[in-house]
Amino acid sequence: MISPQLHAIVPMLSVTLAALACMTWEAFRDKSEPDQMPVGALGIVGLIGAGISAAFLWNGNAASFGVVSGDNFGLFVTLVLVVVGILTIMFSSQVITRDGIPAGEYYTLILFAIAGMIMMATANDLLVIFIALEVLSLAVYVLTGIRREDPRAIEAAFKYFLLGAFSSAFFLYGIAFTFGLSGSTHLDRVGSYLAAQSLSDNPLILVALGLLLVGFAFKISAVPFHMWTPDAYEGAPAIVTGFMSTGVKAAAFAAFARVFLSSFEPFSADWAPIVWVIAAATMILGTVVGVAQSNLKRMLAYSSIAHGGYLLVGLVAANEVGKAAILFYLAAYAITNLAAFGVIALLGARDRGNDELRDYAGLWQSHPALAGLMTVCLLSLGGIPPTAGFIGKWYIFSAAVSAGYYGLAVIGVLTSVISVFFYLRVVVMMYMQERGTEAPRIHVSAVSMTALSLSIAAIFYLGILPAQVLNLAAQSIATIF
Amino acid sequence: MLPVVGALLLVFVGNGDGRRNALVRWITLIVSVAVFAVTLAMWAAFNPGSPEFQLVERVPWIPAFGIDYYVGVDGISLLLIVLTGFLTPIAVLSSWIGIEKKVKEFCIFLLLLEAAMIGVFISLDLFLFYVFWDAMLVPMYFLIGIWGYDQRIYAAIKFMLYTMAGSVLMLIAILGLAYLHNAATGTYSFDLLKLYTLDIAPRTQFWFFLAFAVAFAIKVPLFPFHTWLPDAHVQAPTAGSVILAGVLLKMGTYGLVRFAFPLFPEAATYFAPWIAVLAVIGIIYGALVAMVQPDMKKLVAYSSVSHLGFVVLGICAMNVNGMQGAVYQMLAHGVSTGGLFLIVGMLSDRRHTRLISEFGGLKAVMPRLTAAFMIITLASIGLPGLNGFIGEFLIMLGAFRWDPRYVVAAGLGVILSAVYMLWMFQRVYYGKVTHGENTTLPDLLPHEWGSVIPLCAIAVVMGVFPTLFLKPMEPAVTRVVERLQNTQTLRVSNDARNAKFKMQTRSEVK
Numbered sequence: 004m005i006s007p008q009l010h011a012i013v014p015m016l017s018v019t020l021a022a023l024a025c026m027t028w029e030a031f032r033d034k035s036e037p038d039q040m041p042v043g044a045l046g047i048v049g050l051i052g053a054g055i056s057a058a059f060l061w062n063g064n065a066a067s068f069g070v071v072s073g074d075n076f077g078l079f080v081t082l083v084l085v086v087v088g089i090l091t092i093m094f095s096s097q098v099i100t101r102d103g104i105p106a107g108e109y110y111t112l113i114l115f116a117i118a119g120m121i122m123m124a125t126a127n128d129l130l131v132i133f134i135a136l137e138v139l140s141l142a143v144y145v146l147t148g149i150r151r152e153d154p155r156a157i158e159a160a161f162k163y164f165l166l167g168a169f170s171s172a173f174f175l176y177g178i179a180f181t182f183g184l185s186g187s188t189h190l191d192r193v194g195s196y197l198a199a200q201s202l203s204d205n206p207l208i209l210v211a212l213g214l215l216l217v218g219f220a221f222k223i224s225a226v227p228f229h230m231w232t233p234d235a236y237e238g239a240p241a242i243v244t245g246f247m248s249t250g251v252k253a254a255a256f257a258a259f260a261r262v263f264l265s266s267f268e269p270f271s272a273d274w275a276p277i278v279w280v281i282a283a284a285t286m287i288l289g290t291v292v293g294v295a296q297s298n299l300k301r302m303l304a305y306s307s308i309a310h311g312g313y314l315l316v317g318l319v320a321a322n323e324v325g326k327a328a329i330l331f332y333l334a335a336y337a338i339t340n341l342a343a344f345g346v347i348a349l350l351g352a353r354d355r356g357n358d359e360l361r362d363y364a365g366l367w368q369s370h371p372a373l374a375g376l377m378t379v380c381l382l383s384l385g386g387i388p389p390t391a392g393f394i395g396k397w398y399i400f401s402a403a404v405s406a407g408y409y410g411l412a413v414i415g416v417l418t419s420v421i422s423v424f425f426y427l428r429v430v431v432m433m434y435m436q437e438r439g440t441e442a443p444r445i446h447v448s449a450v451s452m453t454a455l456s457l458s459i460a461a462i463f464y465l466g467i468l469p470a471q472v473l474n475l476a477a478q479s480i481a482t483i484f
Numbered sequence: 485m486l487p488v489v490g491a492l493l494l495v496f497v498g499n500g501d502g503r504r505n506a507l508v509r510w511i512t513l514i515v516s517v518a519v520f521a522v523t524l525a526m527w528a529a530f531n532p533g534s535p536e537f538q539l540v541e542r543v544p545w546i547p548a549f550g551i552d553y554y555v556g557v558d559g560i561s562l563l564l565i566v567l568t569g570f571l572t573p574i575a576v577l578s579s580w581i582g583i584e585k586k587v588k589e590f591c592i593f594l595l596l597l598e599a600a601m602i603g604v605f606i607s608l609d610l611f612l613f614y615v616f617w618d619a620m621l622v623p624m625y626f627l628i629g630i631w632g633y634d635q636r637i638y639a640a641i642k643f644m645l646y647t648m649a650g651s652v653l654m655l656i657a658i659l660g661l662a663y664l665h666n667a668a669t670g671t672y673s674f675d676l677l678k679l680y681t682l683d684i685a686p687r688t689q690f691w692f693f694l695a696f697a698v699a700f701a702i703k704v705p706l707f708p709f710h711t712w713l714p715d716a717h718v719q720a721p722t723a724g725s726v727i728l729a730g731v732l733l734k735m736g737t738y739g740l741v742r743f744a745f746p747l748f749p750e751a752a753t754y755f756a757p758w759i760a761v762l763a764v765i766g767i768i769y770g771a772l773v774a775m776v777q778p779d780m781k782k783l784v785a786y787s788s789v790s791h792l793g794f795v796v797l798g799i800c801a802m803n804v805n806g807m808q809g810a811v812y813q814m815l816a817h818g819v820s821t822g823g824l825f826l827i828v829g830m831l832s833d834r835r836h837t838r839l840i841s842e843f844g845g846l847k848a849v850m851p852r853l854t855a856a857f858m859i860i861t862l863a864s865i866g867l868p869g870l871n872g873f874i875g876e877f878l879i880m881l882g883a884f885r886w887d888p889r890y891v892v893a894a895g896l897g898v899i900l901s902a903v904y905m906l907w908m909f910q911r912v913y914y915g916k917v918t919h920g921e922n923t924t925l926p927d928l929l930p931h932e933w934g935s936v937i938p939l940c941a942i943a944v945v946m947g948v949f950p951t952l953f954l955k956p957m958e959p960a961v962t963r964v965v966e967r968l969q970n971t972q973t974l975r976v977s978n979d980a981r982n983a984k985f986k987m988q989t990r991s992e993v994k
Contacts, residue, residue, distance in 0.1 A: 387622060388615040397611075397655070401549075404659040405666065412659070416652035423648055427625075427641055435629050435637050470546045477548060 010065035011073030014053035014081050015121045018088070021049020022114035029107020042106045043092045046114050050092075053121065054085040062478075069189065070128040075479040076330070077125035080257040083334045084124065084250055086461075087341060088117045091246045093454035094345040097447070098242050102353050104149055112149075113246065116142035120254035129178045129188040132258050136174065136222070139254060140167050143247055147239040159238020166221065166231040174218025180211035194266040202273060212267060212274055219262075222255035223311045226284040236304035241351055241358060244300060245344025248307040249337040256314055260329055264321060271321055278319050283414050285312030290418040294425050299347060300358045302425055303340070306384060309422055310336050316411050317399050323480065325402035330476040332399055335383070335391035335465050342458035343380040346373055349447055363429055365438030370445065374433045376455050381426040383462050386419050391465035398473070509580060512591040516573040519598065523569035527956070530562055535959035537608060537677075545612070549662070550673035554609040559957035560741060560811055560964075561605040564734055567818045568605065570942070571730040572598045575723035577935040578826050579631075581833065590631055593623040594723060601731050605738065610658045611674040613743075614651070617735070621647055624724065624732065632719040639712075639719035646712040650702035657695035661747070664688070679747060680967070686750050693751035696744040697759070703736030706759070706796060707766035710789050717785035718838075722829025725781065729788050730822035734814045737795045741807065741964060745799065749968050753802070757887075760800035764893045766793035771900035775907070780831070780838045783908055784824045787864065790897055791817045797894060798879035802968045806882020807961045808954060813875025815953060816863070816946055820872055823860035823939040827853065830932060831912075834925050840908060845917035850927040854913045856936045861909050863943040865902045871946035874954075 009016070024045050032042070057078045065073035091113060099109055119139030126132045144167065148160025182188050184207055185196035202208060217228065224232040236244045267274065289309025296302035314336075317329040350366075350373065351357050367374040383390035386397075396419060403412040447455075465472060530538055540556035557565065575594060600623065603616030621644055629640035658674065665673045665682055673679065684692070702709040713733075717725050745752040770790030777783040791813070798810030830853065831846075832838045847854045859870070866872035876898060884891045917923055928936060946953060 382622060388619045393615070393618070397659075400656065401659045401662065404656060405663045409656065409660070412656050413653070416656060417649070420645060420648045420652055424641065424645055427644060431629065431637050431641070434626065435640075468545075470544075470548070473546060473548055 007065065008067055010060060010063070011067035011071045011125060012122075013056040013060070014073075014078075014085075015071075015118050015125070017052035017056060018049050018114055018118040018121060021046050021052070022111050022118060024049070025107055025111045025114060029105075029111070032107065042110050043096050046092050046110045047089055049114060050085045050088045050117070054082060057081045057085070066127070070131045071122065071125050072127040073125060075481070076261070077257065079330050079475060079479040080124035080253055080333065081121050083253050083330075083337050084117055084120050086334075087246065087250045087253065087337050088113065090338070090341050090345070090454050090458060091242060091250075093450050094242050094245070094341075094348055097451045098240070098348045098351070102150060102240065102351075104240070109146070109149060112142045112146050115139075116146070116246075117250065120250050123254040124257035126258065127190050127261075129181060129190065129193070129262070132262070133171070133175060133178060135254070136258075137171065139251065140171065143243075143251060146243045146246070147235055149243070150240055153238075155238040156240070157238075159235045162238075163231050163235040170218050170221030170228070173214050173221070177211050177214030177216075177218055180207060180214060184208060184211060190262065190266045194268070197266060198269045200269075202270065208270065209273065212270060215262060215267075216274065216277065219255060219259040220281065223252055223259065223314070224308050225281050225311055225315060226288045226308070229285070229288070229308050232308055233301050233304040236307070237298060237301045241300060241344050241348035244304070245341045245348070248304070248344070249341045252307070252311060252314075253333045253337055256311075256329060256333060260318060260326065263318065264326060268321075275319055275321065278315055279408070279411060282312050282315035282319055283411060285309065285315060286414055286418040287312075290421040290425075294421060296425070297360050298358055299360055299363065299429065300344075302360070302429075303343060303347075306422060306425070307340060309418060310340070310384075312418075313396065313399050313415060316403050316408070316415055319411060320399075320402040320406035320408060322402060322406050323477070324398070324405055326480040327473070327476040328395075328398040328402045330479055331465075331469070331473060332395040334472065334476075335395035335462075338458050338461045338465075339380050339383040339390075339392055342455060342462070343377065343384065345451070345455060345458070346377045346380065349373065349451055350445060360429065360432055363432040364436040366433040368438065370447075372452075373445075373447065373455075376459055377433065378430055379459050379462060381429055383466070385423040385426040387423070389463065389466040391462045391469075394466055394469045394473075508588045508591050509576070512595060513573060513576050515595060516569075516576050516598065519602075520566075520569035520573060523566045523602075526557065527562060527566055530557070530559075530956060532559065532956040533959060535559075535963040540608070545609075548672075549611075550665075550671055550675065551611045552609050552675065553612060554675060555603075555606040555612070556608050557606055558963075559960035560738070563811065563815055563953060563957055564605045564731075564738060565602055567734070567815055568598060568601050568731050570938070571726060571818060571822050574822065574826065574935040574939065575726045575730075577931050578726060578829055579721060579723040580931040581929075586630065590627070590723075593626050594727075597623040597627065597727060601727075601735070604735055608676045609674045610661065610676060610679065610743075613676075614655055614658055617651060618648070620732070620735075624728070627724040627727075628716060628720045631721040632724065633721075634719075635715070636719045639715040642712050643716040646702055646709070650699035650709075653695040654699035657692040660688070660692060676743070676747075684748065689748040689751035690754070693744060693748035693755060696747070697740070697755065700736040700739035700744055701759075701762075703739065704733060704792050704796060705736065705789065707762045707769060707789070707793070710766065710770075713789060714782050714785045717788070717825075718779065718781045722825060722833070725825040725829065726822045729784070729825055730818040733788060733792055734818060737792065737799065737810065737814055740796070740799050741811070745802070746964050746967050749970075752968065756800040756802060760797055760883075760887075760890055763793040763796035763800065764890055764897075766790065767797070767894055767897035768900065771897050771904060775900065775904040778839055778841060780828045780840055780908065780912070781825070782838075783840075783904065784821060784828060787824075787901065787904065788817070788821055790901060791821065791864075793897065794876055794879050794894060797883055797890060798875075801879070801882040801886040801890075802965060803882050803885055804958075804962055804965050805878050805885065807965055808957065809875050809878025809880075809882055811957050811961065812946075812950065812953060813872075813879060816871035816875045816943075819939060819942050819946065820860055820864040820870075823856075823936075823943070824864060826935060826939070827857045827860065830928075835921070840911050842919060843912040843922060844919065845913070845915045846922065846925070847913040848917060849923060849925050852928045853932075853936075856928070856940055857909065857913070859940045859943060861905050863947070865905050866898055869944070869947045871943045873947060874950040 060073045116139045119135045123135035144164045148156050150156045185193045220228040289305050293305030317325040383392035386392045400412045537556035543553040545551045545553045600616050600620035607613035625644045662672045705713050770786045774783045774786035795810045795813045798806040863870035863872050866876045
């Protein structure tokens with residue numbers, strides 16, 4: 004029916020079409036009607052379409068125009084992104100009505116961002132990765148500042164935009180060098196060119212490598228390129244923060260892994276020590292600074308930096324286990340973190356975020372269900388069994404151990420103990436402190452509750468019966484590396 | 485067979501109704517008694533003559549990494565499971581009145597804790613073991629943090645972080661072991677029995693043993709790692725203290741017996757004297773600190789440090805007597821210290837203070853409670869005919885065969901334990917009633933009878949019929965000890981081989 008050339012981009016197309024439909028719907032919608040869910044529902048339909056098509060493409064190794072490849076690696080990340088998208092939209096339905104965010108624009112931007120992320124995860128060409136990066140970044144910049152009346156949101160968006168543009172320039176420069184060296188931006192050709200080179204002949208390779216590394220490190224907010232993260236995460240609406248910290252990170256990591264573990268694999272002995280240091284610094288800084296935060300969003304921002312560090316451990320290990328571990332960890336982390344931000348978003352109010360730590364005092368008394376769900380998310384982020392986060396961490400560290408990086412594994416586990424400390428602070432607040440003032444009653448809509456229950460079910464599923472998904476992850480890496 | 489326990493718990497979680505506290509309490513009690521019955525049934529089904537693991541269940545869990553849901557019991561873990569099953573209903577009873585807020589949640593956490601504890605004891609797969617080991621922290625954390633006394637949050641976090649800090653390093657060692665297994669045989673495996681057969685280089689053993697031993701030493705707690713224990717014990721609600729002292733601490737010593745020593749026999753032989761020194765320091769230090777505590781709960785907590793020192797000493801002796809004594813002492817300490825915390829909890833529920841100076845002359849007011857406390861106290865001191873004696877005696881015997889110097893120091897600990905326990909007993913129960921409010925305190929209530937009688941009874945039974953408990957564990961203990969002693973002899977021949985190897989290399993250099 005469709006030309007085979009198009010197969011690999013069907014998931015992307017599906018999401019893009021949904022985005023266009025949302026835009027059109029918004030243009031012709033009866034503005035007096037307050038219910039905005041149908042717009043979001045359109046998006047969910049598009050995302051489910053993307054998910055189904057990704058499932059059909061599984062094991063198919065479709066390729067479109069030579070630059071987008073529907074291999075299992077990309078499809079796995081696509082599926083994660085689809086889940087991220089669906090959950091985000093479900094959480095958003097209630098939040099954006101409350102905050103008066105224009106629904107059509109909001110959903111359109113979310114969907115375009117996801118389309119960009121899927122493209123980034125499946126792209127096979129440096130230039131396409133760059134275009135995808137820009138598509139998703141532009142959408143996310145706007146989403147960060149979508150609450151125009153809030154000065155903090157504006158500041159966050161502006162900071163994010165400036166530094167993001169800066170990093171894009173680095174990335175583009177890196178592509179230019181790579182092209183200059185190898186005469187191609189296609190990853191396979193770059194790879195086969197590099198395989199025949201040595202660093203002593205061609206020191207410029209190091210420049211290209213370094214510039215690309217900086218570009219990616221910005222996007223995954225690895226130390227020392229993490230400066231924008233806490234501000235952007237704190238200023239953006241909570242649900243957008245959740246979206247950014249999971250979707251953007253997943254897409255950027257997918258591309259990062261693809262570029263560095265396939266094309267630049269021949270030089271892994273040169274970049275692995277650098278990434279080792281970055282990973283260690285990221286884990287340590289993310290957790291240690293996270294301890295000092297009193298704002299929950301800011302704290303989770305640092306925690307997400309730390310989680311980026313754990314993912315980098317998988318990248319350094321660079322063996323079979325490590326590559327599969329990255330994928331599994333992405334899935335586990337995405338669901339957990341998004342659900343945590345979902346709870347934060349639900350607890351907020353239009354005029355105030357309610358995201359200071361002390362706002363959570365006595366949450367157990369006023370909203371036992373939300374407190375319980377939040378606890379599960381936090382325990383999963385802290386890596387305590389039987390949750391998804393534990394299996395993810397275990398997988399990452401077993402990769403490090405089997406590659407002989409005991410030092411990195413030790414840093415990893417110790418920082419995760421420190422991180423448990425600040426996750427527990429929230430739990431302490433929720434369960435063991437009394438709230439001074441009367442807590443505002445918050446009505447949680449059925450849609451949001453469904454989304455939360457689904458994520459919690461997924462957290463426990465991945466934590467207790469991970470074999471299925473671990474197998475999928477292992478299959479995914481078999482095709483490209 | 486055992487997953488039934490977990491299933492029961494989950495059913496309960498669905499049934500709980502916050503408004504009907506009495507119902508919830510009864511359900512919890514019935515469930516926990518049923519679990520106890522199951523553990524007894526296991527004992528009945530257990531063949532005491534065999535050192536092998538029995539009642540084994542094995543279901544693939546994460547096949548790609550050779551991780552199985554692999555459980556089974558031998559004589560050592562069987563008895564500890566029975567202990568767990570025994571103490572949980574008592575803990576439920578101990579919170580019958582003391583816990584008033586959030587009863588349902590309390591019961592859920594208590595039962596989850598029990599499930600995780602049993603899980604720790606039955607796991608034969610290291611990964612599964614670690615999952616239970618860490619999962620157990622969460623309910624305990626909530627028990628201390630929500631229902632504890634005024635310093636509870638600090639205590640809960642300290643407990644959690646201390647234990648986790650130790651256990652994550654163990655996780656690395658576990659991963660390392662699986663990796664070594666992969667290197668040796670081509671497949672990953674977390675199967676304890678397979679990992680026993682691995683031949684691990686001494687240097688690796690050194691580090692892995694250290695990682696395991698630190699994790700367990702924190703849990704025991706061995707002397708320099710013990711600081712979390714007084715806080716956690718004192719701040720925990722009575723049920724929490726009973727479980728903590730009765731079962732959780734045993735996980736550390738169980739871990740040493742089951743994992744750290746047999747997995748890394750050479751490193752264990754190397755470290756044993758050092759650990760034994762720490763254990764002896766713990767015995768004496770714990771006793772001395774206990775002596776000067778104004779707070780009864782703290783006193784009992786430090787006495788645990790001292791008693792667990794004995795257990796570790798017995799393990800380090802690495803002979804059958806010492807090991808058996810250690811396991812026996814684990815059980816005995818679970819019963820007697822559980823009982824002490826229980827009765828101290830009863831007093832503090834009545835008076836809302838745990839200071840010894842606030843009491844005095846209670847014998848006249850509550851003779852029955854006094855009698856019960858007397859029995860448990862004597863059991864804790866190690867009076868012959870009660871449970872504490874057998875374990876301590878066997879440990880001393882074992883240690884004496886190993887190195888008499890330790891026994892001298894440990895004997896001092898026995899005397900000191902009599903000093904601090906009896907002194908406390910005297911100050912609380914004898915003399916005149918010095919505080920007016922103490923005159924009207926009620927004696928044992930019906931539900932308290934329910935928890936005190938089994939404890940006293942079992943203390944006597946364990947003291948009079950030790951064979952009942954020693955027999956099922958004997959083959960398992962012997963197996964562990966044989967494994968350790970084999971390596972000791974092996975190491976001697978290794979040394980010879982190494983020396984030869986060195987000479988060869990030297991001659992080659994020449």
